[in-house]
Amino acid sequence: MTQTKTKTTRIQEINRGIILDAALEVFSAYGFRGSTIDQIAEKAGMSKPNLLYYFPRKEDIYVNVLEKTLDEWLTPFRHIDPKGDPLDELAKYIVAKLKLSESRPESSRVFANEILHGAPAIGDFLQSHLRNIVERKVGVIRTWIDDGRLAPIDPHHLIFMIWATTQHYADFKVQIGAVVPDRVKDENFYEETAAAIITILFNGIRPRQEY
Amino acid sequence: MTQTKTKTTRIQEINRGIILDAALEVFSAYGFRGSTIDQIAEKAGMSKPNLLYYFPRKEDIYVNVLEKTLDEWLTPFRHIDPKGDPLDELAKYIVAKLKLSESRPESSRVFANEILHGAPAIGDFLQSHLRNIVERKVGVIRTWIDDGRLAPIDPHHLIFMIWATTQHYADFKVQIGAVVPDRVKDENFYEETAAAIITILFNGIRPRQEY
DNA sequence: CTACATTTTGACCAATCAGTCAAGTTTTTT
DNA sequence: AAAAAACTTGACTGATTGGTCAAAATGTAG
Numbered sequence: 071m072t073q074t075k076t077k078t079t080r081i082q083e084i085n086r087g088i089i090l091d092a093a094l095e096v097f098s099a100y101g102f103r104g105s106t107i108d109q110i111a112e113k114a115g116m117s118k119p120n121l122l123y124y125f126p127r128k129e130d131i132y133v134n135v136l137e138k139t140l141d142e143w144l145t146p147f148r149h150i151d152p153k154g155d156p157l158d159e160l161a162k163y164i165v166a167k168l169k170l171s172e173s174r175p176e177s178s179r180v181f182a183n184e185i186l187h188g189a190p191a192i193g194d195f196l197q198s199h200l201r202n203i204v205e206r207k208v209g210v211i212r213t214w215i216d217d218g219r220l221a222p223i224d225p226h227h228l229i230f231m232i233w234a235t236t237q238h239y240a241d242f243k244v245q246i247g248a249v250v251p252d253r254v255k256d257e258n259f260y261e262e263t264a265a266a267i268i269t270i271l272f273n274g275i276r277p278r279q280e281y
Numbered sequence: 282m283t284q285t286k287t288k289t290t291r292i293q294e295i296n297r298g299i300i301l302d303a304a305l306e307v308f309s310a311y312g313f314r315g316s317t318i319d320q321i322a323e324k325a326g327m328s329k330p331n332l333l334y335y336f337p338r339k340e341d342i343y344v345n346v347l348e349k350t351l352d353e354w355l356t357p358f359r360h361i362d363p364k365g366d367p368l369d370e371l372a373k374y375i376v377a378k379l380k381l382s383e384s385r386p387e388s389s390r391v392f393a394n395e396i397l398h399g400a401p402a403i404g405d406f407l408q409s410h411l412r413n414i415v416e417r418k419v420g421v422i423r424t425w426i427d428d429g430r431l432a433p434i435d436p437h438h439l440i441f442m443i444w445a446t447t448q449h450y451a452d453f454k455v456q457i458g459a460v461v462p463d464r465v466k467d468e469n470f471y472e473e474t475a476a477a478i479i480t481i482l483f484n485g486i487r488p489r490q491e492y
Numbered sequence: 493c494t495a496c497a498t499t500t501t502g503a504c505c506a507a508t509c510a511g512t513c514a515a516g517t518t519t520t521t522t
Numbered sequence: 523a524a525a526a527a528a529c530t531t532g533a534c535t536g537a538t539t540g541g542t543c544a545a546a547a548t549g550t551a552g
Contacts, residue, residue: 108539119501183397228481269435274432
């Protein structure tokens, strides 16, 4: 099967990849306005006009980075299985997101920065696709509650709480590092974090009288 | 008692205030690099050289905005009372922070943006003052746990969870607005949010068999 | 090997923007 | 009311930066 019209050459594929990797790092550190094409080009090991040959405008690079990021970031959410055990599924989701926060915090930061500044590039995506998938998962959670397999809580706020908490460990890494420097150095920090969050979220902080 | 050497005139006081208010809006919308002195000057209703008469460098404006913001944002945290009822105190804290998220989201966003980009301007503050006050509150929570008035959870992660969640409603407002547009329009949205979060945090999401 | 397409780059341009300066206006002090 | 201090601004400057362009280098197909 010959490629009908997609004339993406081998070199193009490689270089686009290199550029997007470099751009992710730069954008996550300095934001859109704070990053320069020169910085990205240098990190990608090519000249600025060459980079612009692949992505004609700065915004094109940014949008491409965001798209990759969004997909990566949403994957664990999509994987929440309606047929699984509620607490298991949510625990798995939390662990997966925290693992992402550890391995690819830049990705999360680019996304956070975009939202923080009003989502100028992905507002439409949020209102259509994201809203859609959230509603589906809210439905799943509602079913779980109706079946008595989850306490009767507000599904939207539960999702927001999990998002907020897991993102926090990627986006506010510097703050956490400043507040508990010893603990973050521990190589099990993220596992301990997952365990602590899951415990709080599942059981609450109200003391249990029984025992 | 005469002012010994602080020659802050009436006009200075007024104009500094106007500038910082304008700067908060601009910085929160576009970030440090994304904001221009012209923008701030225009919003403040004065010429750029005039603004620079009060704050000689762009960074001076930014640092001043951050300082005000930090203080405002930390006040409810300081008010957590060791002598109060644990659940009451934490509920009050959550409500206060959510109220701030509603009334002054710009403030939260400037802070979030600063952390996101590595806290170049307030790294020292985090490592000294913030770390300190957190350790004090961690001590309070530990005492509550030891006295059996709180479930045995990890105090640091509890604090992070509350921070993350409450900040989320200010910083990710756009995302929340996109996902649940109808609910945010409700004038009681923040009260409902506070109630939902407190319920989840206090009781957890594990279904209660008893009854 | 030849012709054609793709990739790469040095030199350049126009716009933006932080910050200066000198000259004016207003307010405060005496 | 006069002098001094504080405040305000139009016009400018130098540095940065997104993006262009034409020409050179490299890769590829026949």
